[in-house]
Amino acid sequence: MAFTPPKESYSGKVFPVEAGTGDGAVSLGGENVLPFHAFEGEIPNKPLVAYEIQDVPPADWPDEVKSQYEGVSDDPVKWAKHCIDELGAKAIALRLVGTHPDGANRSADDASKTVKDVLDAINVPLIIMGSNHAEKDSEVLVKASETAKDKNCIIGKAQEANYKTIAAAAMANNHKLIAMSELDINLSKQLNILITQMGFDNARIITDPMSSALGYGLEYTYSVMERIRLAALTQNDTTMQPPMMADVGMYVWKIKETQAPESDLPDWGSLKERGIAWEAVTASSLLLAGAELLVMRHPEAVKTVNSFVEELS
Amino acid sequence: MALSGVEIFKLLPKTNCKKCGHPTCLAFAMKLAQRQATLDACPDVSEEAKQVLGEASAPPIRPITLGSGDLAVKMGEETVLFRHEKKFVNPSAIAVAIKDTEADDAADAKIDAVNSSEIDRVGQKLRVDAIAIMNESGDASKLEALAQKVAQKAPNVAAIVCTENADAAEAALKNFSGKGALLYGVTDANAEAMVNVAKAHKASVGVKADGLDALSALTEKVKGLGIDDMVIDPQSKTAKDMIENNTLIRRAAIKKSFKPLGFPVINFATRDDSMLETLVASVGICKFASIIVINSVEKWKNLALFTLRQNIYTDPQVPMQVEQKIYEVGDVTADSPLLITTNFSLTYFIVSGEVENSRVPTHLAVMDCEGLSVLTAWAAGKFTAGKIAEFIKESGIADKVSHKELILPGYVAILSGAIEEKLEGWKITVGPREANALPAFLKSRAA
Numbered sequence: 001m002a003f004t005p006p007k008e009s010y011s012g013k014v015f016p017v018e019a020g021t022g023d024g025a026v027s028l029g030g031e032n033v034l035p036f037h038a039f040e041g042e043i044p045n046k047p048l049v050a051y052e053i054q055d056v057p058p059a060d061w062p063d064e065v066k067s068q069y070e071g072v073s074d075d076p077v078k079w080a081k082h083c084i085d086e087l088g089a090k091a092i093a094l095r096l097v098g099t100h101p102d103g104a105n106r107s108a109d110d111a112s113k114t115v116k117d118v119l120d121a122i123n124v125p126l127i128i129m130g131s132n133h134a135e136k137d138s139e140v141l142v143k144a145s146e147t148a149k150d151k152n153c154i155i156g157k158a159q160e161a162n163y164k165t166i167a168a169a170a171m172a173n174n175h176k177l178i179a180m181s182e183l184d185i186n187l188s189k190q191l192n193i194l195i196t197q198m199g200f201d202n203a204r205i206i207t208d209p210m211s212s213a214l215g216y217g218l219e220y221t222y223s224v225m226e227r228i229r230l231a232a233l234t235q236n237d238t239t240m241q242p243p244m245m246a247d248v249g250m251y252v253w254k255i256k257e258t259q260a261p262e263s264d265l266p267d268w269g270s271l272k273e274r275g276i277a278w279e280a281v282t283a284s285s286l287l288l289a290g291a292e293l294l295v296m297r298h299p300e301a302v303k304t305v306n307s308f309v310e311e312l313s
Numbered sequence: 314m315a316l317s318g319v320e321i322f323k324l325l326p327k328t329n330c331k332k333c334g335h336p337t338c339l340a341f342a343m344k345l346a347q348r349q350a351t352l353d354a355c356p357d358v359s360e361e362a363k364q365v366l367g368e369a370s371a372p373p374i375r376p377i378t379l380g381s382g383d384l385a386v387k388m389g390e391e392t393v394l395f396r397h398e399k400k401f402v403n404p405s406a407i408a409v410a411i412k413d414t415e416a417d418d419a420a421d422a423k424i425d426a427v428n429s430s431e432i433d434r435v436g437q438k439l440r441v442d443a444i445a446i447m448n449e450s451g452d453a454s455k456l457e458a459l460a461q462k463v464a465q466k467a468p469n470v471a472a473i474v475c476t477e478n479a480d481a482a483e484a485a486l487k488n489f490s491g492k493g494a495l496l497y498g499v500t501d502a503n504a505e506a507m508v509n510v511a512k513a514h515k516a517s518v519g520v521k522a523d524g525l526d527a528l529s530a531l532t533e534k535v536k537g538l539g540i541d542d543m544v545i546d547p548q549s550k551t552a553k554d555m556i557e558n559n560t561l562i563r564r565a566a567i568k569k570s571f572k573p574l575g576f577p578v579i580n581f582a583t584r585d586d587s588m589l590e591t592l593v594a595s596v597g598i599c600k601f602a603s604i605i606v607i608n609s610v611e612k613w614k615n616l617a618l619f620t621l622r623q624n625i626y627t628d629p630q631v632p633m634q635v636e637q638k639i640y641e642v643g644d645v646t647a648d649s650p651l652l653i654t655t656n657f658s659l660t661y662f663i664v665s666g667e668v669e670n671s672r673v674p675t676h677l678a679v680m681d682c683e684g685l686s687v688l689t690a691w692a693a694g695k696f697t698a699g700k701i702a703e704f705i706k707e708s709g710i711a712d713k714v715s716h717k718e719l720i721l722p723g724y725v726a727i728l729s730g731a732i733e734e735k736l737e738g739w740k741i742t743v744g745p746r747e748a749n750a751l752p753a754f755l756k757s758r759a760a
């Protein structure tokens with residue numbers, strides 16, 4: 001029986017989204033096929049891995065990943081430059097966790113000063129994220145948007161509770177916007193619709209359907225991403241066509257598998273490799289599900305994921 | 314090729330006798346076409362119809378068993394391309410490659426690693442499923458020596474004998490005769506000789522060819538030689554090829570009922586860099602491989618791959634859950650503390666594991682929340698103050714403990730006041746948020 005490759009053609013396409021300016025600008029998305037299905041369509045851009053840095057020292061990161069940034073993580077500018085110059089980062093994700101009211105409670109002005117300092121020091125795209133406190137984020141991210149005006153940053157996360165102010169600021173200052181909902185394809189679609197109803201261009205959104213770590217709900221993120229991508233491609237649903245983001249490091253580096261020493265759990269093997277593998281496998285599986293932008297922490301995990309992306313491209 | 318309901322109907326007795334449990338032969342035919350029934354439900358079907366329909370109603374990907382006994386692994390039988398459509402059926406087997414050119418102690422270390430690879434995760438025992446012995450040397454006696462070693466040191470682990478040389482295959486495979494081994498390395502050139510060796514030892518075969526066209530022709534040839542139990546290798550060199558070939562194979566089998574590729578797939582994901590190898594193996598898990606061969610099985614790598622496999626192969630409709638009851642962790646007494654959590658199996662296993670780590674005997678009240686995690690159940694209105702109070706009252710635990718203190722997960726601290734109101738006389742204590750803080754928490758209270 002002769003074999004005819006059952007190739008598919010899709011009616012939709014993921015929006016190509018550019019972040020950053022000048023030489024350092026990077027594009028995401030743009031493909032008209034499922035992840036890495038180059039055999040039946042076009043994939044103009046590779047997924048992008050951004051190194052996560054924070055506005056305050058990463059006190060709650062486990063030692064294995066904290067120690068990677070010893071001597072630089074006390075200063076976001078040094079930290080960002082280290083990621084770019086030493087680790088080859090193609091994008092930086094600055095998380096303003098220090099603004100959280102239960103934490104350092106830094107003011108929006110302080111945070112926007114940090115944003116300015118980091119932007120002045122780097123030429124790769126900057127992703128600016130709040131502390132995931134809906135109310136405070138709308139204040140912090142609006143200021144940050146203004147400070148970063150015309151730098152074409154990716155700003156977020158806009159959620160159901162605060163999208164209006166954040167989307168308006170991103171629009172006025174020419175940024176891309178992360179729209180995050182909680183692990184539900186319908187919620188994700190609805191949020192994208194609400195944001196576009198404000199006049200925000202669909203093609204400037206990055207969808208974050210919410211990540212989870214390997215072993216801790218990864219299958220939910222995986223399937224929501226796959227379903228979003230299928231809706232974008234097979235149903236040509238434009239509300240589902242923004243590139244997707246996976247905020248990997250944040251979920252991975254707080255679970256037991258990345259913290260418990262081998263002496264307590266000999267069956268789990270070396271803690272160092274285990275942590276790196278956990279972050280890398282969470283990333284690899286979400287890439288296969290459709291993520292185009294990853295936010296990660298451990299340099300070794302990023303390095304491996306980048307080699308993996310090369311092998312897939 | 315898949316037959317339509319009407320085509321199937323033409324082959325049935327058309328007596329509408331209902332013995333199959335369906336009102337008419339046509340109704341039964343429709344169910345058969347949708348693969349929601351099997352032909353053996355009709356007692357009166359003719360031999361001829363059986364033959365035609367048997368072919369057509371066989372699962373699109375042939376079920377095959379690797380190994381034997383308790384550790385046997387089932388493969389194939391998949392019905393969908395995406396896990397949200399329906400549960401992926403048989404999880405990918407992980408196999409470690411040992412070359413017959415590797416030093417003795419290296420081979421021994423790998424065999425030991427396989428033997429001690431079992432990990433318990435959320436109630437499932439997971440392990441490295443198979444050992445692939447590779448005829449790297451090209452020499453039959455070297456492969457034979459390695460086969461003997463593996464057969465002796467890991468007698469219950471499934472063996473995959475990898476060679477293109479029929480003599481070497483015979484020398485190695487006789488050590489696994491009748492044990493559900495896989496003879497991998499059947500090509501167009503050696504098919505007859507290899508098939509004979511496989512038949513003699515009741516092994517299934519792994520066939521490989523360049524390109525899916527050649528691979529289809531080869532499986533037909535092997536079938537003609539009398540072997541149906543095959544595993545196919547599209548010989549993907551890169552992760553990119555893996556996605557392409559595995560996807561095309563799965564689509565051809567499931568959407569086109571293309572029988573020549575309706576077999577489980579074996580992928581060699583071996584890479585020099587162990588971390589990269591882990592990621593390439595993850596492609597196999599997510600994208601349809603039934604056997605993934607890797608170079609090394611460090612414990613950290615196993616844990617990550619087993620966990621991914623478990624995640625991808627869970628039923629998307631039903632979260633894994635445990636029974637609602639008051640579990641006793643350790644040698645509890647009436648004075649032991651009482652904790653409450655939900656019946657999502659991941660939650661239960663994490664919490665009970667940490668309670669065990671603490672070595673403080675504890676009553677763990679597990680409440681039925683339809684398999685939702687603590688926060689999800691809370692958000693969904695299933696882990697509420699009223700329901701918790703009712704569960705505690707009805708559980709009868711009050712008669713078994715000398716105190717009236719209930720320890721709540723830290724994430725739902727907000728419920729403590731309301732529970733105190735509804736559970737009269739009880740003191741509600743808010744525990745830590747993350748379960749990994751439980752040992753310190755329980756120990757400090759016990760001190």
Ligand code: B12
Pocket residue numbers: 182183184211212216217220632652653654655657659660663664684685686687688689690691692693720721722723724744745746747748749751
């Ligand atoms: C996977 C997931 C789902 C899955 C369900 C999976 C399941 N079986 O529960 C699905 C997709 C179905 C889902 C649905 C919803 N979800 Co949901 N979901 C998650 C997610 C990503 C992971 C949950 C999980 O598996 N956690 C792992 C388990 C092990 O955690 P756990 O049970 O809490 O246990 C830990 C601790 O609580 C502690 N612990 C447990 N028991 C005990 C006991 C004691 C005594 C102590 C001390 C400690 C302790 O130990 C464990 C490990 O540290 C979380 C976000 C996140 N990353 O946490 C959101 C999350 C829980 N979901 C949320 C929401 C809002 C929902 C929905 C209402 C809305 C929606 N998005 O659709 C629905 C409700 C479901 C319904 N049926 O109506 C919110 C809850 C927000 C809040 N704080 O109220 C979360 C936190 C997401 C968020 N950030 O907003 N969800």
Ligand code: SF4
Pocket residue numbers: 325326327328329330331332333334335336337338341354355356357358
């Ligand atoms: S048992 Fe067979 S003959 Fe009877 S109704 Fe069913 S299909 Fe028809």
